[in-house]
Amino acid sequence: MSGHSKWSTIKHKKAAQDAKRGKVFTKLIKELTVAARLGGGDPDGNPRLRAAIAAAKAENMPKENIERAIKKGTGELEGEAYEEAIYEGYGPGGVAILVEVTTDNRNRAASEIRHIFSKNGGSLGEAGCVAWMFEKHGLIVFNKDKVEEDHLMEVALEAGAEDVRDQEDQFEVITTPGDLEKVKAVFDEKGMVYEMAHVTMVPQSTVRVEDEKTAQQLLKLMDALEDNDDVQNAYANFDIPDEILNAVA
Structure with missing residues (x-):
């Protein structure tokens, strides 16, 4: 997962700094609305809505925007x-x-x-062609220079995380989707600074991309997908070495 999660971290930081922040809010509002429509407007009884509210707050979305999106979902x-x-x-x-x-x-x-797929060297497939390669998990990413591995491992596992993975210059804490908020709250209480925390689709295996031209074309495709107003999330199983990722991202 390291290549894709590293790219996601880079994208997350960039989105917080540039004009695409408006697109981030649009995607969050859609998720809040759909979550409320499907599971009701009470976050205590709606885990998806609870996660959507946490994501919106993490992006500093105003409280009134969050409440308005929820009310649109519930029909109010x-x-x-x-x-x-x-x-x-x-x-x-x-x-x-x-x-x-x-x-x-x-x-x-x-x-x-x-x-978007055809323009950027990809191909759209049939339903089910790649979904089996991915599993939904909570993912919390730490930079190695911000945390000590043994301490992270101890806190994460005691908090209920499933695994801690060493990925080059990052540690990835893996949880069940339902345990993400609980584990994240423990890190927050202990003042442990992470780069990113969200529910994501984690690939069971990865494809190593070591050719710079291929990596550049692949990331251009991913950027185009995420820039589309209808796309909420785009996941991939690439693993690009840091030196190439930093050069092309």
């Missing part, structure tokens, strides 16, 4: 009728890609996703 306010879809395919180098979409126009979304 008029809002768009969003539906969810998953698209699967392959990128340059044979990398598996899973795309989660939330849209008010499914035909438009399908057409745009197909175009």
